[in-house]
Amino acid sequence: MAAIRDPAGPVLIIVLSLLASWSGPATSTRDPSSAPPGVPLPPEDYYDVDENDDTLPPRATPFADLPGPLPCKYDPCLEEPCSHLAGCLCPGVTLESQVPEAPGKVRLAGRAVGWCAPYSLVTGYRLHVAGEERLRVDGGQRSGKLEALKDGDRVCVFAENAAGVGPESCVTYRQEGAGTALTAGLVGGALGLALLLALAVLLWKYAPRRTSGAGIATQDTADSRPAQPHGDRVTLDVL
Numbered sequence: 001m002a003a004i005r006d007p008a009g010p011v012l013i014i015v016l017s018l019l020a021s022w023s024g025p026a027t028s029t030r031d032p033s034s035a036p037p038g039v040p041l042p043p044e045d046y047y048d049v050d051e052n053d054d055t056l057p058p059r060a061t062p063f064a065d066l067p068g069p070l071p072c073k074y075d076p077c078l079e080e081p082c083s084h085l086a087g088c089l090c091p092g093v094t095l096e097s098q099v100p101e102a103p104g105k106v107r108l109a110g111r112a113v114g115w116c117a118p119y120s121l122v123t124g125y126r127l128h129v130a131g132e133e134r135l136r137v138d139g140g141q142r143s144g145k146l147e148a149l150k151d152g153d154r155v156c157v158f159a160e161n162a163a164g165v166g167p168e169s170c171v172t173y174r175q176e177g178a179g180t181a182l183t184a185g186l187v188g189g190a191l192g193l194a195l196l197l198a199l200a201v202l203l204w205k206y207a208p209r210r211t212s213g214a215g216i217a218t219q220d221t222a223d224s225r226p227a228q229p230h231g232d233r234v235t236l237d238v239l
Contacts, residue, residue, distance in 0.1 A: 077105060077116040079142045094120040100159035100166035108155065108171055114143040115157045115169065126158040126165065151175035 072088035082090035094101065100120035107114050113127060127135040127144050130153050135144050139159075146155065156170040 076119070077114070077142060079140055081140060091119055096121045096162050099164045100161055102167040102169045103157045103159050104169060106155070106157050106169045106171045108173055110176075111147065111149055112143060112145050113155055113157065113171075117142065118159055118166070120159065120166070121161050122159045123161045124159075126160060128156045128158070128168070129153050149173045149175075 069087060069089050072082055072085045072090050074082040074085060074090060098120070100122050101118035103118055103125070104116040105114075115125070122139040124139050125137050125141065125144075126133055127137070127146060129146060129149065134146055137144050139161075149155070151174060153173045154170055155173055156168040158168050159166045
């Protein structure tokens with residue numbers, strides 16, 4: 001009677017062989033001991049690429065080094081608006097929903113008033129003299145002329161827009177020649193007072209000497225008179 005072989009054995013061997021062929025190549029790890037002494041191993045993500053290779057994309061330029069428009073050479077004291085300057089960046093200003101800042105550098109040249117625009121959106125300016133409004137000008141202007149100014153008047157400039165009127169910037173008006181006349185009067189008064197003091201000192205210094213000298217001269221005159229002898233006296237007998 002022939003022996004019956006188990007067919008599961010060869011089938012199991014064939015399945016194991018197929019699984020081994022499908023698992024792919026085994027991953028290999030680097031052995032640090034295989035490297036020459038003193039030579040470090042490159043990192044895992046190292047790629048041996050020539051940096052001078054023209055096929056590589058250029059490095060990105062930093063944003064700060066990129067060419068761009070420069071700030072405008074804008075003078076807020078001139079009537080030319082910054083928006084007319086092309087190819088540059090204008091300074092920032094406050095929005096129309098905020099009241100303007102105070103104008104800067106208010107100055108007087110006779111009766112002409114000049115000022116510098118604030119860094120705000122301005123639609124007009126108001127000029128006050130001694131607390132009273134005298135003149136209104138457009139927001140593009142930087143000067144105005146006032147009449148009937150008196151010495152010592154306080155001239156103020158306000159900027160305004162749709163949000164309202166901003167704070168003032170003021171200067172005091174001084175009439176031409178008023179300061180010179182006042183200075184001359186003060187100098188003349190000081191000189192006159194100095195002369196009076198000097199005259200008073202001279203009188204106080206020399207007046208006592210003249211009095212004492214006159215007294216000495218009178219006494220000397222009396223002493224220089226000759227004395228009358230007693231024998232020359234005439235005696236009158238009263239009967």
